[in-house]
Amino acid sequence: MERSIEDIRKKIGSNSAVVMTSQEICELVEKGENISIRDVDVVTTATRAVMSGTYAVLSFPVEAPFHFKRASQVFLNGVPAHVGPCPNESLGMLDLIVFGTAHSHLSPGYGAGHLFREMAEKKTIDVSVITEGNNAFQTQVTLDAIPHAKLFATRHTFKNYAAFVNCSDRPIGTIFHATEFEPDMRAATFSGCGQINPLKNDPMLETIGVGTRILMNGAQGFVIGEGTRSSPARPNLTGFADMHDMDPALMGGFSTSAGPECIVSWAIPIPVVSQSVIDAITMTDKDVPMPVMDVDRRVTIGGTTYADGWRNTDISVEFSPSLCIRCDECAAEKCCPMDAIHYKDNRPVMNMRQCFNCGLCTTTCPGSVFSAELGSIRFEAGGKMHEVPIVLRQSDRKRALELEEKLRQMILDGSFRISQMVDTIRT
Numbered sequence: 001m002e003r004s005i006e007d008i009r010k011k012i013g014s015n016s017a018v019v020m021t022s023q024e025i026c027e028l029v030e031k032g033e034n035i036s037i038r039d040v041d042v043v044t045t046a047t048r049a050v051m052s053g054t055y056a057v058l059s060f061p062v063e064a065p066f067h068f069k070r071a072s073q074v075f076l077n078g079v080p081a082h083v084g085p086c087p088n089e090s091l092g093m094l095d096l097i098v099f100g101t102a103h104s105h106l107s108p109g110y111g112a113g114h115l116f117r118e119m120a121e122k123k124t125i126d127v128s129v130i131t132e133g134n135n136a137f138q139t140q141v142t143l144d145a146i147p148h149a150k151l152f153a154t155r156h157t158f159k160n161y162a163a164f165v166n167c168s169d170r171p172i173g174t175i176f177h178a179t180e181f182e183p184d185m186r187a188a189t190f191s192g193c194g195q196i197n198p199l200k201n202d203p204m205l206e207t208i209g210v211g212t213r214i215l216m217n218g219a220q221g222f223v224i225g226e227g228t229r230s231s232p233a234r235p236n237l238t239g240f241a242d243m244h245d246m247d248p249a250l251m252g253g254f255s256t257s258a259g260p261e262c263i264v265s266w267a268i269p270i271p272v273v274s275q276s277v278i279d280a281i282t283m284t285d286k287d288v289p290m291p292v293m294d295v296d297r298r299v300t301i302g303g304t305t306y307a308d309g310w311r312n313t314d315i316s317v318e319f320s321p322s323l324c325i326r327c328d329e330c331a332a333e334k335c336c337p338m339d340a341i342h343y344k345d346n347r348p349v350m351n352m353r354q355c356f357n358c359g360l361c362t363t364t365c366p367g368s369v370f371s372a373e374l375g376s377i378r379f380e381a382g383g384k385m386h387e388v389p390i391v392l393r394q395s396d397r398k399r400a401l402e403l404e405e406k407l408r409q410m411i412l413d414g415s416f417r418i419s420q421m422v423d424t425i426r427t
């Protein structure tokens with residue numbers, strides 16, 4: 001290590017630290033500037049994406065003590081929760097674990113990602129309890145009445161995730177597409193924020209370790225360790241944060257053709273402690289590998305880089321309602337995985353705050369009401385080059401950029417303190 005995190009913390013304390021976003025650094029590199037360890041002290045990084053490996057741990061009172069002994073099933077807005085592991089029901093308390101991939105039995109399009117966002121919005125949640133004696137009762141709760149509510153990651157912030165194509169000759173329902181995946185490699189989807197992703201900026205985990213302070217959905221939390229299936233080539237993290245402090249705009253549910261999934265956002269500061277850290281930070285999208293996988297067989301068939309997805313493309317979608325040609329059925333409304341488009345009184349309405357900038361509406365609307373350049377993936381497979389248009393992004397780089405800027409401001413105004421790790425992580 002060429003300088004310590006403690007040295008950098010002292011510079012932040014004396015208002016002399018240079019704190020930049022990873023996007024700012026990459027833009028300077030693209031202009032040909034040479035960035036050295038002397039130019040920057042901390043780089044903020046972020047990602048926002050569909051992340052299946054998510055669960056919430058909740059504990060809250062639902063009844064007077066000794067009203068019932070054990071709960072056998074609990075549903076929150078119809079989303080099933082796992083009861084336990086602590087049997088606290090005789091105290092009138094429910095201890096629950098809710099998987100981010102759980103789906104409501106009342107509404108097939110509603111999942112735990114939607115539930116977590118509504119909790120953060122402080123909306124009223126319907127609680128349905130079936131006791132071991134097969135009695136049932138209902139109650140309601142808001143996040144303010146849930147003293148313990150923490151969101152955990154089992155595998156988040158992949159340094160480089162993947163692009164997907166369907167090599168089979170039939171459409172496939174999958175979590176990697178919001179509608180059925182077109183056959184014969186006619187379309188591609190991808191996930192990953194490329195050059196601004198936290199682990200791309202510290203792939204050797206020199207500064208990110210057990211106990212590193214982070215923002216998860218805007219709330220301050222901590223890294224726990226490596227995630228499931230983490231490897232040196234494709235590291236990912238586990239972590240947690242308190243749901244009471246989360247920003248609903250950074251989380252939510254995302255509908256796929258295999259059911260709803262969970263959106264999570266992370267931001268991590270990278271103290272620039274060594275040459276190897278600056279080497280990683282100055283790599284741009286064209287240096288970040290993006291494996292290309294066949295969604296049918298789940299095997300890697302080729303590879304490209306994140307430049308295909310994020311260079312010379314639009315990170316947000318433009319909305320021009322006057323171009324609407326009034327279709328019999330609004331294809332854009334039907335395909336939107338965020339329920340951000342509504343077609344009413346012969347005109348489309350778009351909820352920009354709800355929009356994930358996935359881009360799918362730009363490929364389904366025949367009237368060009370929605371427009372964005374999404375790019376294509378180019379890769380070699382089976383001895384020939386392929387170019388497949390991207391139709392859907394499962395990462396929202398626009399909000400991730402806003403988040404890394406927010407973290408930069410929090411470091412500068414002292415509301416976010418950079419922490420020392422308590423142990424290193426082995427991937």
Ligand code: SF4
Pocket residue numbers: 323324325326327329330331332333343348364365366367368369
């Ligand atoms: S798909 Fe596009 S053009 Fe057709 S009704 Fe919807 S917004 Fe209008």
Ligand code: SF4
Pocket residue numbers: 317335336337338339340341350354355356357358359360361362370
């Ligand atoms: S880009 Fe279009 S389809 Fe995607 S979330 Fe936004 S409005 Fe919906």
